[in-house]
Amino acid sequence: MAGNGLSYSEQGGEAAPELAQEAAPTAAPAAFGLFSSDTKKNEDLKQMLESSKDSSKLDAMKRIVGMIAKGKNASELFPAVVKNVASKNIEIKKLVYVYLMRYAEEQQDLALLSISTFQRALKDPNQLIRASALRVLSSIRVPIIVPIMMLAIKEASSDLSPYVRKNAAHAIQKLYSLDPEQKEMLIEVIEKLLKDRSTLVAGSVVMAFEEVCPDRIDLIHKNYRKLCTLLVDVEEWGQVVIIHMLTRYARTQFVSPWKKDDEDVVEEYNENNFYESDDEQKEKDQKVKKTYVMDPDHRLLLRNTKPLLQSRNAAVVMAVAQLYWHLAPKSEAGIVSKSLVRLLHSNREVQYIVLQNIATMSIQRKGMFEPYLKSFYVRSTDPTMIKTLKLEILTNLANEANISTLLREFQTYVKSQDKQFAAATIQAIGRCATNITEVTDTCLNGLVCLLSNRDEIVVAESVVVIKKLLQTQPAHHGEIIKHMAKLLDNITVPVARASILWLIGEYCERVPKIAPDVLRKTAKSFTNEDDLVKLQILNLGAKLYLTNSKQTKLLTQYVLNLGKYDQSYDIRDRTRFIRQLIVPNEKSGALSKYAKKIFLAQKPAPLLESPFKARDHFQLGTLSHTLNSKATGYLELSDWPEVAPDPALRNVEAAEVTKEWTVLLGKTKKEKPAEKFYSESEEEEDESASTSATESESGSESEKEDKEEGSSDESSGSSSSSGESSDSESDSKESAGKKTSRPAEKSDSEDSKKKAKGITKKRNMSSSSDSEASSSEESSSDSKSESDLQSDSQSGKPGRAASSKKEDKPVQDRKAPNKKDVFLLDLDDFCPVASPAAAPAAAVLSPSLIADLEGLSLSGSSVIDVTTQVFVPTKTYELLHRMSGKGLAAHYHFSRQPCIFGERMVSVQVTVTNTTDQKIENIHIGEMKLPAGMRMHGFNPIESLEPEGSITVSMGIDFCDSTQTATFQLCTNEDHFNVSIQPPVGELLLPVTMSEKDFKKEQGMLTGMNEASATIAVAPQNSSSPVIIERVVKAANLGVVPSGQDNIHRFAAKTVHSGSLMLVTVELKESSTAQLIINTEKTVIGSVLLRELKPVLSQG
C-alpha cells in the first residue's frame, strides 16, 4: 500500500520537483509512473476505495478531494466513489458528498445510484443528516431527479427543524436554476417558508425569493412586519439580503418622504416641522394635501434597521446605509455617515467599496460627510485606488469654509511620489476652482506654479487643467498664456502640448506677437509630433490664418502641405477640410465665408464634473453601482409611487392574532355559517393549484349541507355547551393578555351568549380572509369604527354580510389565503368544511367527477396538500371517570384538525365536566410523563368550573407517529389524577389531497418493504362505494383520492409528526372480497392501520 501511495503521489503530483526528490530511492517505479497512464494511477485509489477498511477509504477520499481542490480531473473514479455514499463513517460520507457535488453533473446516470441513499437520509431522525442529504440531493444537478427534489423540498419545508427548513430554502434556488419550469411550485414553497417565524430561515428564504420571483412583491405584504421585527435576530448574511429586499419593497409601497423640489419654501418649512414630530402626529388628519404622514410601516422599517448600523459586519452596515439613503427622510439619512466612516478603518477592499458609495452620496448631500472631512485625508501608504477615491470625496466636500484647509492638504498630495495620484490631485484642484469662485484665482496661481514642476506628468496635467480653467473665465489671462507658450519648448506630453496650442489658437488675438512664432516653431517639428498635437497645430494655423493672415499665410500653407501627406488619414482629412474652409478658391462654397465664425466661435466652458455623478441612478451598495454598469440580475429601484398602495395589505399580524383567538374561541361551537360557502369556493378557485378538491366540491354541494346542518349540530357531542364555554374561554384568553387589534371586540365578550356569538362570527369573518382589512378603502386607523360597523351589520344578517362583502373584493383574495390560513379557517367551526356534513357530500359525488375537478385544478402537476378532514368522528374516549376523579369527569375526542400548537401535534379536544355540586377551581395539567420524543401542549388552566358545568378545551400532543400513551396529571386545586391518552392509529394522520396520478406515482415509490396488504372478506352491505368511503374515513383520518375506477378506492394521508405519506387502497374483487393495500414508509403504523381497517370493512 505504501509503495502504491508513493507512486501515486509521483504521478498525481505531476512531477512536482520536491516529490521527485523524496522519491529518489524508488526512482525506477517513478520513471515507470511517468509513462503509465492516468487510469493506472487511479487504479490504486480504486483499490483503496474498495478495501474493507474505513481508514484506507478515508485516505483515498482525502486524496481525491485534494485532486479536486487542485482542479485535477477525478471524474473517472466516480463509480468507485459513489459506492461509498452510504458509508457509516461520517467523514467518508462527507467527502463523498463533496465529490458527488463536483462530478454528478458529468456522470448523471451513475449519480442516480446515490439518490436512494439520500432519500433514506431525508428521513433520518438526525436533523444534520436530513439537512445535509437535502443539500447534496439538491446540489446534484441532474435534471431527471427534479421531481424527487421537488418532493424533498416540499417535505423539508415543513420539517420540524428550522435548520432543515433553511436548507430547503437554499434548495429552492438550486432547483430553480436547474429547472426554471418549476417556478410556480417553488413560489408556493417560498410563500410557505416566508411565513416561517424562525430567524434561521428568514434570510435564506428571502434570498430564494430574490432569486426566483423578485417581482412577486405581493408575497411580502403579509410578512413585511414580521420580517421587520425579526430582522435584528436574523444572522448577519440574511440581514443583508432582507434589507436589500425591503428597500425595494418600501420603494413600491410608501410615498416619498422627501420634499418635492418644486415646493416652495413655506411648504418646506411645514414639512421640516413635521419631521421633527412625526411620531406624535401620526394620526393627524390629512387636511393639507401636501402634509406628509409617514406610513407607520415605513417608520417601523427605519426604526428596526437602525441598530444594525452597529453591526460588526460591513455588509450589514452598508445595507442599512443604503436603506436610509433610499428611504429615510433626508433629515434622518445623516445618521449613517458615522458608521460608514467607521468602516474606513477596515480592510482595503471594504474601504474601496465604502468610499465609492460615500463618493456618490457626497455629491448629492455634502452635509452628511462634512464633519468627517479629516477622515478622508490621504495617507502615503494607501493604495492608489483608495487615494483617488478619497480625493474624489474631498473634492465633493469642498466648500467656501473648508477650501483653504483642503488646498493646503492638496499641496502635500501634489508633491506625492505617486505621480498618478498627483495628477489626480491637480484635476481635483481644478474642480474646486470651478466650483468655488472665491478660490479660482488662488488655484490658478497655484497651478501656474506647478508648471515649473520638474515632473512632466504633473506639468502636463496642470496645463490641461489650466486650459479648462481659462476657458471658464477667459477675461484677462494673457500672462498665463504667454507663460505657457514658453513652456511649449520643454513639455513633451502630447495632451499638454495640444492643450497649449489650442489655448494659443483660441486666444491668439490676446497674444498677437507670440502666436505666429509658436506656429513657426511647431511647423518645424510638425512631422515629429503626436497626432493629437498635429491636429492642434493645424487648428492653430487655421485660426491664425483667419485673424492674422498677413503674417501667417505662408506658414499655414506650409503646415497644410505637411498635413496633406501625413501618414494618418485623420490628419489628411483634417487638412483637406481646413484648406477648403479657409483658403478661398473658386470651388469653395458658401461655407468659407463663415470660416471665422466656425473656428472662432464662443465655446462653452467644459464642466468639471465628478466621475461619480453618473452612478447615482444605481442603488447604493450594489455591484452595479461599483461597476457603474448594470450587472446581470440587477433589480431597478423603482421610483416612489404617487399614491401609496393600500397599507392595509400588510395587516396580517393583527389578523393572525385574532385568528388564533378565534380558533380557540370557536373551538366548541358548532354553528352554521353556510352562507359563506360560495365566497369560500370562489376564493379557492382564484388560488388555483393549492385548492383542495374536497373543499370546492363541498362548496358546490352547500345546499345539501344547509339541510344537514341541523343534524351536525346535534351530533357533535361537545357543541351543546358551546355558548357558555366560549364565553368563559374568551374571558380567560383575554385575561391572559392575548392581544387583539380591535378594541371594540374586547369589551363585550362577557355579555350575553348571543352577542358573544356575533362577535366571534365577526372575528371569524375577518380572519377567514384578510380581505376586510385590506379591502377597506379607509386607512387602518379607522379600523375601530369599521369593526363597529361590522358588528352592527352582523347582528342583523351575519353570514350574508360577510359573503357579500367578500364577493365585492375578489381581488385581494389571491393574496390573502394561503395554506396555513386555510387551515386556521377550517379549524374555525363556522366554516362548513369542518362540519361532518362534508363527508357524505364528497362521497356522493361520483369519483370520476372528482377526478375531473381534480384535473382542472391541478392540471397535472403533482401537488400533495394537506386538506381538511373529511369526517369528524364523534367517538369520545374516557380520560377520567367521574368516580375516580372525585366528581371531575373528562372525555376526549380527536377533532382531526391540524393542531394549532404545533405542526407535528395531533389536536385533542378534552371535555371536562363537573359532576359535583361544588365549584372546581383551577383545572390544569400537571406533571407530564411522556415517552422520549413526545411533546405535549396542554390547555390553558381553567380557572373554575361551576357545578354541572362542562367545558371543552383543546390540547396538542406530538405522538411521534407512534401509538404510545401520553400520560399526564390532570390537576385541580385540591387533587391530581393520573390520566393517559392513547391515540388510535387512524388519528395520527392528516388527510392530504392528491390526484390519482400522483397517488400512483407515490405508490410506485413505496413498494416492497413499505407495502402491507391483506385480503379481506367484505360484508355485502359494505360493498357500495359511499359506504366504503364513509367507513374508512370514519376509522382513520384519511383523505379521499378521486379514483377513475369504481372498484378501487384510494385514500391518502400523511403522518402528523413526520409527514410521511400513508396511502391506502381498497380494491374490491369478485365474491365480496377486497384487497387492502397500505403503502407507507412508516411500516409499523402501516401494519397497525391495516389491522384496524380490516374489521371495519368486513363487519356489517
Add this chain to the structure above:
Amino acid sequence: MIHSLFLINAAGDIFLEKHWKSVVSRSVCDYFFEAQERASEAENVPPVIPTPHHYLLSVYRHKIFFVAVIQSEVPPLFVIEFLHRVVDTFQDYFGICSEVMIKDNVVVVYEVLEEMLDNGFPLATESNILKELIKPPTILRTVVNTITGSTNVGDQLPTGQLSVVPWRRTGVKYTNNEAYFDVIEEIDAIIDKSGSTITAEIQGVIDACVKLTGMPDLTLSFMNPRLLDDVSFHPCVRFKRWESERILSFIPPDGNFRLLSYHVSAQNLVAIPVYVKHNISFRDGSSLGRFEITVGPKQTMGKTIEGVMVSSQMPKGVLNMSLTPSQGTHVFDPVTKLLSWDVGKINPQKLPSLKGTMSLQGGASKPDENPTINLQFKIQQLAISGLKVNRLDMYGEKYKPFKGIKYMTKAGKFQVRT
C-alpha cells in the same frame, strides 16, 4: 451568490479551487491576472473585476488572493466581508493562514468551505459552530484519530445553530475558569512637517478570551462610556442594554472573539504620545543629502514607549544611505528604497536618533517631496483615550471566574510628513 472560489498565490498559481454551483473553468482567472499585471502592486488590484460572464471579487490577505466568482448582482461588500471571514476562519483553525498551511490541510479546508456556504449563500460562519462540525486539526487529534478511527467531523447539528445564542456551544467545561479582556487602541494620525496634528483618531477594540464553563452571562461596565463615539458589537452584545444603560451585557462565545470595536473621533482631542524631529534635506546638484531623525516621548502618562519601528519610503533618486543609529538596528533596501529602523524602547533620558547621509543619483534633480515617516509603537498598560473598564460581573453560573483586563495603545496608521 458566490459561485466559486479560487486561491491564488503571489506567483500567480491557482492552488485551490472550490465550486458551490456548477463548475466555472479556472480560465476565468485570466481576467484577474490581466488586472493584476496592470496594477503594478498587489495592493492596487481592484477588488471588483467585471468579465464578460462573471464578476471577480477578490481580497488580498497573507499574500494570497481569495478570488470569488459571482454571476449576478450581489452587494459586493457581502462577498468581500465573507471572504475576509473565510480568511479569519482559516487563521482560527490553523493558527496562520498561508499557502503551505492550506495545502497541508486541504481536506479540512474543503470541509470547512463546504459548511460555510451552501449554494453560494453563507450557512455557518460562526467559528464556534464550525469547530463543532469540523474539528480543527491538532497533532494529538490526528494521532488519536489514526488509532481509534474516529473522525474530525461532527455528526450532530451544533446546538448553537438552532439556539438563540448561535455563537456559543453548549456543554463547555473548564477546570480553570478565566475571562481576559484586552483593550487595544490604535492611533491613526497624520502629523505635518511642523509637528502639529492634522488629523488623529483612535480606533479601539476589546478582544476577549473567555474560557468559562456553562452559560455565563457577563456584564462589562465602563468608568467613562461616553468616550465611545461609535461602536460596533459582536452579535452577542445586547444592544438595548447598551442604548439605555451603556453597559455591555452578553453571553460570550467560547474562546477568542472581538467583543467590541469603537471609534473615538477626531473631534475629541487625541493625545499624541510621540514626536519625531526630522531633518531631511536634499540639495540641488549635490549627490549627498542629509538625514537625521530623533524620536521622543510626549504625553505618555508616565508609561514607556516600546516596540518603536520607524520606516520610510525614500524617493527613487536615493541610491544608498549611510546612517548610524544611537540605538537599535536599521536596514535600507536599495531596490525598494525602503528604510526601516527598529528602535525598540525609548529612553527619555537618551533619545534615540538616526543620523547620516544619503547618496543620490548623480545628475538627477532633487526629489520634490521629502519622504513620509511611518511610525510603529506600543505602550503597555495605557488606553490613550482614557477608557477604563469599571467592573466585570458574571451571572448565571455559580463559580468564581478569574478576570483580567489589559490595556494597550498601538500606532495604527501613524504618519509624519516631512
